[in-house]
């Protein structure tokens with residue numbers, strides 16, 4: 780029997796995205812104060828986990844943004 784070694788998924792801090800969900804730049808780069816201010820009023824544009832453009836829909840309760848890889852978030 781051959782043993783299959785499963786690849787270890789890279790650890791990612793929960794809740795902390797790698798990318799800015801507004802401008803799509805690395806969140807660690809800083810300078811996202813304006814983005815954070817805008818995000819208080821607007822839906823996100825990019826997935827914070829994979830930087831994909833999200834499919835944003837306005838719903839009665841606010842908005843819904845879908846990443847094909849990471850699913851839906853609502854605001």
Ligand SMILES: [Zn+2]
Pocket residue numbers: 799800801802803804810811814
């Ligand atoms: Zn930003």
Ligand SMILES: [Zn+2]
Pocket residue numbers: 826827828829830831846847848849850
């Ligand atoms: Zn994603």
